[in-house]
Amino acid sequence: MSCTCGxxxxxxxxxxxxxxxxxxxSQKSLQSQ
Structure with missing residues (x-):
């Protein structure tokens, strides 16, 4: 179980x-425009 859960x-x-x-x-690039 833990083998797949990890x-x-x-x-x-x-x-x-x-x-x-x-x-x-993306927010930073939008603000700079």
Missing amino acids: PILFHLVVGDWVLYKRNRY
Whole structure:
């Protein structure tokens, strides 16, 4: 169970972090225009 749960949790966290960073970056570029 933990063998499959670990990677899935890791991907979810990384995916959330990437989306968050992407949103922050797009907001910055929008403000600078």
